[in-house]
Amino acid sequence: MQKKKTIGIIGGMGPMATADLFQKIIALIDSPDDQGHPRVLIDSNTAIPDRTAAILHGGPDPLPELIRSAQTLEQAGAQVLVMGCNTAHYYYPQICRHITIPFLHMLEESAKAARDSGFRKVGVLATDGTVRSGVYTQALERWGVTQLLPDEAGQAALMEMIYQGVKAGRAVWPAEAVNSLISELADQGAQALLLGCTELPIAFDRYHLASQIPLLDPTWALARSAVRFSCGEADPLEV
Numbered sequence: 001m002q003k004k005k006t007i008g009i010i011g012g013m014g015p016m017a018t019a020d021l022f023q024k025i026i027a028l029i030d031s032p033d034d035q036g037h038p039r040v041l042i043d044s045n046t047a048i049p050d051r052t053a054a055i056l057h058g059g060p061d062p063l064p065e066l067i068r069s070a071q072t073l074e075q076a077g078a079q080v081l082v083m084g085c086n087t088a089h090y091y092y093p094q095i096c097r098h099i100t101i102p103f104l105h106m107l108e109e110s111a112k113a114a115r116d117s118g119f120r121k122v123g124v125l126a127t128d129g130t131v132r133s134g135v136y137t138q139a140l141e142r143w144g145v146t147q148l149l150p151d152e153a154g155q156a157a158l159m160e161m162i163y164q165g166v167k168a169g170r171a172v173w174p175a176e177a178v179n180s181l182i183s184e185l186a187d188q189g190a191q192a193l194l195l196g197c198t199e200l201p202i203a204f205d206r207y208h209l210a211s212q213i214p215l216l217d218p219t220w221a222l223a224r225s226a227v228r229f230s231c232g233e234a235d236p237l238e239v
Contacts, residue, residue, distance in 0.1 A: 004038035004230045008078025008101075010069045012045040013085035014167050017198035017219070021084035024223035038230040041078050043069040051087035052129030063091050067098045074099050080236070082106070082226050086136070086196045086218060087129040092239070102229065102236045107139040109225045109237065110194060110218035115143040119192045122216065123148045123185030125158055126196030136196050148190045154181030165207065166199035173207045186213050194218065 007025065011018030022042060029037045045065055053059030066088060070081055081103040083089065089107050096103055114122055124136050124147045131149060140147050150158060157177035165173035182193060192214040195201055201217050203209060228234040 005079040005232070006039040006041060006077050007226050007230050008070075008073030008076070008081045009040065009042045010045070010066065010073065010081060010083040010085075010088075011042050012048055012069075013051070013083075013088055014199065015044055015046065016166065016169075016202055017084050018042060018044050020198065020202060021082070021219050021223060024220055025226055028223055028227045038227070039077075041073050041076050043072055045069045048088075051085065051090065052127045055087070055090055055129040055133050062088065063094055066091055066095050070095050070099050070103070074101050080104060080226065080229050082222055084198050084219060084222065086198060087127050087133070089135055090129070090133045104222060104225050104229065104236050105139075105239045106218050106222040107135055107196075108142070108239055109221040110196075110216060111136075111139040111143040111145055112237065113221040114140065114145050114192065114194060114216055117192070117214075117216070119145060119214075119216070121146045121148060121189050122192045122194045123150075123182070123188075123190035123213075124194045124196050125150070125182075125200055127162060128155065128159055130196055131155070136194070147194075148185050148188050150181045150185065154178075154184065157181060161203055161207070162197055162199045166203050171206065173203070175207050175209050178203075178207075179210050182209070182211050186211075192216050 048065040049060035049062045051062050054062050193211055194216040
């Protein structure tokens with residue numbers, strides 16, 4: 001059996017999203033025993049400051065802690081890095097300068113997955129930081145996909161659900177406002193919804209959100225790429 005490369009997860013953004021990424025990596029491995037799975041190192045670094053607050057409001061800089069986590073994982077033996085936070089990819093180029101191992105890019109993998117699925121126009125649900133930084137706009141454009149975004153009221157409802165619902169650990173959250181914005185994006189021609197915040201797959205499951213169009217989960221896209229790279233089946237996308 002070919003030895004699999006060790007995966008390192010820069011996590012803690014938030015802890016449940018980190019666990020979700022790890023669980024999806026596990027779910028993608030078809031093995032009758034523990035030894036068939038890749039080694040996974042996780043740094044659930046909850047000291048990393050909020051990315052949206054930093055990007056939009058001059059909050060504490062997450063970059064030093066992001067670099068610290070990346071270097072810690074590399075020094076511990078990780079041979080490829082992944083990061084289960086969409087907004088944090090704003091800092092991806094700077095992190096890469098401080099490591100020597102491959103670092104898979106969640107947004108590029110997601111944009112490629114959208115294109116490969118035949119979607120040319122997708123609704124993007126994400127934090128204010130992700131939306132206003134333009135990181136998904138750039139990734140989707142590179143793969144020939146157009147994005148649609150919620151209106152101001154819809155975006156506010158989405159942010160409230162992410163921060164006051166999932167991140168706050170609430171088991172129940174009213175779904176009406178977010179379901180309404182999903183319907184509006186579908187009416188505008190979105191062929192799929194890209195869940196561009198790693199709390200959103202959790203929210204869709206926990207709060208029973210409804211969508212009449214397919215969902216694209218970047219966490220699954222990243223997990224698949226990590227497993228394929230770990231097993232020697234693919235090279236990382238060039239960014």
